[in-house]
Amino acid sequence: MILTEVEAIAHKLAKTQKEISVAEFFERNKHILGFGNPTRALLTSVKEGIDNGLDACEEAGILPDLYVEINNHDDGECTLIIEDNGPGIIKNQIPHIFGRLLYGSRFHAIRQSRGQQGIGISAVVLYSQLTTGKHSKIISKIQEDRPAVVIELAIDTNKNRAEVIKRDIQHWDKQSGTRVELSIIADYTRGKRFVYDYLQSTSIVNPHVQITFKEPNGTVHEFARSSEVLPAKSVEVKPHPQGIELGTLIKIAKNTKSRKLSSFLKTEFSSMGDRTTKAVCEKAELDLALDPKKMSREQFLTLHRAFKKIKIMAPSTECLSPIGETLIKRSLKHQTQEISPEFIYTSARPASVYSGSPFQIEVGIVYGGNLPKDKNVRLLRFANRVPLLYQQGDCVTTTSISSIDWRRYGFDQPSGKGMPSGPAIFFVNISSTLIPFTSESKEAVADIPEIESEIKLAFRECARKVQGHIHKEVKRKKTREKFDLITKILPEIAKKSSDMLGKPVPLLDPVITKIMDVVWIEDLIECEKASKKPVQSTLFEESSDHKENGWITKSTILVVNYKNNPQKFNLYAVIPEEAVVGAVTPKPSKISSRFIKWNLDAIDPADKIDISFELAGLEKGDFDENDLYIEHINASYVIGADKWEGE
């Protein structure tokens, strides 16, 4: 009978149902981890090692000093050594960290770090044993006066546990650190370019990092440290209520120690002060004294809806560690050394939230110079300071950029969609406590609507600056042509007329002023090696992290009043946050970390005023264009500065 047949099938199918170990899953799906082909496998392996090393050092407050060595053999096998000077790993933890997938310290913490998944380095060990059948060797030292621990291990993929093959100790001439040695099948010839690009980009946006890279032929590349200061350590925070999933809210309530809704909201979430907590509960019509463990799904649902209706403060950014404007500019400069671009603009958005996770977008645009005009713009992508080199096509950065109509900003873009073409390089960095990568290979970021929206806002802002710059340049050029014409031709006419009439040449300044009818601001930036004596901030006592013999950037501004009446206004020069302000003339009325402000006394018609300031603590070229603003004067009277819109 057919029924018993079907029933028999159901039972037969049941017998084949089996648990799948996570190691076994990834062993068979190694491409998901970024080991799909031998070229990519090389980069993925180096990347996981480096990211791990950097995270360990930064968590321990140690300036990272990393060493990478690759040796390749005839049969496509590469030996990989990655070494850090981090705090080391205690010996009982080594088998878990290197021999088990989905094990780690950063998954459960809401705080920006490179590793988040607890998969990375053990995936490399897995790939190594899968492709070469060899064990991985881990050396770790946690105390200077004691020997290092040496462990050789494999992964039992059926159990997702390490199989320790050998334990030993050895002398290691290092205070502390971790060293991984393993063999993988990889394509060094094709892959080396990616490894080099990755290390270089990493070093640029992580100037506190020192990386030594030894190639198979013995060539050693040093990516030197250019800052002795670790980036501010990102702090672990509570989830933000905005966009948190209902299920997550219920799960947190299940595990909370709070007995009242009010304390539950205040202790388990960030940005929830007394006032907000009260407002949310009022909106949800829930008693502040409710026991969160006894709340029904419907009560959580009303609470969840109230989160969306009440304005909750943006998340604290202390859990994030964005790259910062200066480093972005420096990175872009480096990428465009031989191109001499016209200008570089950057834009950073305030922190925002998706599904309860804070994130922040920084973008930059390099424009002009020798960049090709008829090709798609190049895109440089970073996530938590880690360069992303693959899978650009389906990254949220690409989809966001593609959905902007770039024709409005002077780029070519057939049908107003897709990657624009033009002489530009685009830069984008996503910082988040949880980067929503599309897969465990961490190469592309998912198209989360909140992130897409922020990237678009950031690029639009940056594009407007580009547009503004072009606009300002055009305006200034036109005015200068007029000015040149007047200052050359007018005196000649005057002289000829005077000669003909036998009268003395009249004073032309008032005439010129009348015709020009603007306040003219011109500026110049020069950069020179600092003298032996370090520059002292005249106004600030801040400790600066610039090297004693670094660069001094000197900015000179000339303001000429070509209007008919005296002009009195305020001038602002925007400066990078990292800069240390040196000599400033005339005396400014205010120096903040973002700008210098002068209250300019009435300048008489045809009179001019010289302004200058010096900045230290910057690399050469970090500050190569003044960003000037004016206040208390009609902006349309002024050439060379824009209206000050407030801080």
Add this chain to the structure above:
Amino acid sequence: MILTEVEAIAHKLAKTQKEISVAEFFERNKHILGFGNPTRALLTSVKEGIDNGLDACEEAGILPDLYVEINNHDDGECTLIIEDNGPGIIKNQIPHIFGRLLYGSRFHAIRQSRGQQGIGISAVVLYSQLTTGKHSKIISKIQEDRPAVVIELAIDTNKNRAEVIKRDIQHWDKQSGTRVELSIIADYTRGKRFVYDYLQSTSIVNPHVQITFKEPNGTVHEFARSSEVLPAKSVEVKPHPQGIELGTLIKIAKNTKSRKLSSFLKTEFSSMGDRTTKAVCEKAELDLALDPKKMSREQFLTLHRAFKKIKIMAPSTECLSPIGETLIKRSLKHQTQEISPEFIYTSARPASVYSGSPFQIEVGIVYGGNLPKDKNVRLLRFANRVPLLYQQGDCVTTTSISSIDWRRYGFDQPSGKGMPSGPAIFFVNISSTLIPFTSESKEAVADIPEIESEIKLAFRECARKVQGHIHKEVKRKKTREKFDLITKILPEIAKKSSDMLGKPVPLLDPVITKIMDVVWIEDLIECEKASKKPVQSTLFEESSDHKENGWITKSTILVVNYKNNPQKFNLYAVIPEEAVVGAVTPKPSKISSRFIKWNLDAIDPADKIDISFELAGLEKGDFDENDLYIEHINASYVIGADKWEGE
């Protein structure tokens, strides 16, 4: 002291190290599973449900009859019902299959199926509880005369185990089957188009499937079954030695029951017969009697290398279930109904292997008609008969197509790279026992070199056909112009000359023949409803799966000898494999499943011959262009057919 500090950090870090449950991992990384935004979440949920249902039915040999119902509510919540008529699931297995990630029957089997990961449907349950806090309800029936089991469950993400909330039984008016009811946060308005496209495409390439889709507004779409025959069931096979990873080889040896290398190779791998086994071991210089469990890594390495050096038979294709030429054409026709394309070509590669997993590529190109000439070609992607709708940018299909220089085949493609533009739709299907998706969301396939290479070969072959067609059309058009000229003008000249000379009009045929100097083949295809009496194959006794009142495709071929001497040659007409051959005149010399062959007797100069054949078992339009080949005649003498290159 700094050292104890570092040591303290190492210990502190160790304490935060923790195991991460796979459910917890995906709960936090739901975008990896295809739930990154509410639009996509809708499609992913429907897709996982449908794929599961189809797999279950096909495994049990049941013609699938699926039902999908979506209801959407004001707050962005959608209720989803997916029901199949499969064999049902025995009650003890329900909590595991729906409430546990990485659990399933298809992961460990080397055989083509839609689900492979043991993640899909439990991921939907996870997403449901995460976004709505609700339980999922599963109804399953495995025996007609007994009630169905009803289970409500949630997932304990910390443990990756189901939490059964309620067990019950109920009457269900169905022989057997499974029904899932759950709620998700999803964007129905934006997502419905994707769901519809997915269901439609699925139904086209799976003609044995019946799907009923009920929209929230009550509209019911029926995607009707058009074939009563299940696709050949894919058979479970052993791994193929080609490209297998060394680590996998060692792992198989660890678990084998064979005590000798020879039997190990023959029982654990496919395509390893006596001869190949011997050749491999000879090459590796390994004794056939070696115990595989006692072999060293080095011995496995030489064995692994020998696999690459010995020619091993291509993998058996019985584990695969490709779509087939006719269904691809039908799918493409459907997509281009209103476009009336000039032609559709398809190409299928033989089965190949990557990392020990067999795979096979089928491609198709639709060209011309009203397709836009200035846009990128549209790409339709399938994997194991499942349409892929997202992440096209980083799919191996895109990278493969982009790396072909399409300018050679008459497409536009700036700089010879990237997606070409032109009036075309490209189709590609990858069949494999293990589709290497780039992530668990199963939307893009990784850039495995072997797969990339096969896709390129398939598309090149197809592109050559396109090129050949255009070439043939041009040649035929030119000859026809010449022919028209001669048959019109020559008689007129002859008549006028005869009139003037008062002589009778000469016989012109030999003259025309002399000028034309070709064998002319012309053909016509007509399609008509079959008469009530079913067409009987005159030559084959094959049971046909065409409907009794289906379509009869009639092909008429006219061969005219415009050469000076009699021509004797063979003519081949290629037919679709699914076709059932009806009346054929004149009597063919051979009918195979792929072609009909005629040995044409000497045709005298200016003589002609009429050929015709009928095909049943096809849908209207499945066969709309004859593919004719000639043998034993110089192909350059013939217009309208190509040289027969053998089967």
